[in-house]
Amino acid sequence: MNTNSISKNNNWYLVLITALSVIAALVLARCTEPTQAAVGSQPAPSLPVIQVQKEPVTTYRDYTATVEGAKDIEIRPQVKGILSHIYADEGTYVQKGQVLFQIDPRPYRQAYEQATAQLASAKASSQVARINMERLKPLVQRGVVSDVELQTASATFQQAEAAVAGAKAAQQSAAINLDYTTIHAPVAGYISSIPYKTGSLVTDNDPQALTVLSETRQMHVYFSMSEKDFMAFKAAYPGGSIEEKLTKVPPVELILADGSAYEQKGKVELVEGAFDKQAGAISFRASFPNEHGLLRSGNTGKIRLSDQPISGILIPQGATFEIQDKIFAFKLIDSNKVKTVPIQIAVKKGNYYVLSDGLQPGDKIVLQGLDRLKNDMQIAPEAVSIDSLIKANPY
Structure with missing residues (x-):
């Protein structure tokens, strides 16, 4: 092949490549134009x-709180004995006067009966002494017997009367102890845990109570404020004393453990006199009505205290x-x-x-x-x- 033919072939390739490049550029431009147009015409969102x-706006602050019955009463035995019956279950509601526990009454019933017999014997002795004294009175008046014998008989009668009084007191004491063997609820409320079982020996000086009875018609909710919050609290409400300021505090909410609000609002009633140095806080007490028994001692939650609007x-x-x-x-x-x-x-x-x-x-x-x-x-x-x-x- 000669040089002229090679040169012509090269020129032909150059023309072909140039033409393909132009075509590709035109195609790319046509493909790009609709996209750019679409972008330019996209509506505002x-x-x-x-x-x-x-x-x-009324803001509020939450404080961790614990709930206790207005009256949490420890139920303790007054006499020593075997716990023969437990009539109340833990967590149940009991009425005032309802029987909760029974201590074996037999020893105390026997003591009562013995005291009753001794009282009867003392009364009989007193009666004999009185009869003897009354018999001597006319004899003394007639000079048949000396006045000393009458005085002796009178002293014997007084001694017998004292024995009657002592026997009566012993009987009453035995009756009280017998009554103590049946333990009643002093108020209506909920029974707490019962650490004793039937057959346990209980005494009047046990360190642990039989149970705790929570009177729940009114509940006390305790919460604490830091010193900074307490200073803000004092500045937020008018009054010359803490007691006066408390009367200006609006009703507070109790937020329960599940995040829901208790159905009724409470009133802040009490502030402790001094700060707890270890905790760096001062304790408050709010009172909430609890007619339906929804609150129990030991519940936890938060007190929600509203700030000034x-x-x-x-x-x-x-x-x-x-x-x-x-x-x-x-x-x-x-x-x-x-x-x-x-x-x-x-x-x-x-x-x-x-x-x-x-x-x-x-x-x-x-x-x-x-x-x-x-x-x-x-x-x-x-x-x-x-x-x-x-x-x-x-x-």
Whole structure:
């Protein structure tokens, strides 16, 4: 093959490659144009927006609490003996006067019967002494017997009367001890744990009570405040003394262990006189009615104490996001564009924040879809009322 033919072939290849490149560029341009057009015409996302206003907000603080009956009474034996019957079960409700325990009464019944017999004997001896004294009185008057004999008979009668009084006291003591063998409920309430079993020997000086009976119509709930919270508490309510301030404290809520609120509110009644130095806290007591017996001694929960109402801008926590320990919201600005603004939280209330800075009344913020937003992005706002939001999702 000569040089001219090789040169022509090379030129033909160059022309072919150039033509293919041009065709590929045209095809790529045509494929790209619809995508760019689609991007340019994508509508602004529709997102819910709320207009913030200052709202009257009552905040609260929770304190860990324990529940006790207004009267937690230790049931203890008054006499020594074998526990022959246990009539009450742990955790059951008993009425006032209901029999709870029975100590074997036989030794005490025998002692009572013996004391009764001794009383009868003493009364008989007294009767004999009285008859003898009365017989001597006319004889002394007639001078048949001396006055000394009458005085002796009178002293014997008085001694017999004293023996009657002693026997009567012994009988009453035996009757009391016999009565102590049957143990009754002093008030209506709930039975706590019973550490003894039938057949146990119990005495009146046992370190452990037979059980504890909780009178539950009124319950006491105990909680503690730190010194800082106590100072704020004193400053929040008017009055020259703690007792006066307590009368100004609004009713408090009891939040049970499952997070639900007890159906009735209570009243803070008492503050201990001194701080517990080890715990660094001072104890309070609130009282709650418990007609239906829903509260039991030993329950735990939280006392919810309301603060004085404040006026602040309230926004949902879901309308905020956090970056490096700072909290932001997307504020709606001109042309329905959004802009991140830092906000300062005064207090948290349920699922909401009360702001101290960052937004002004009348500002609008995006409620949802924050993960799709960035600064200067345009949206189609959908107005949502803050009142309807709170109604649907209360704090």
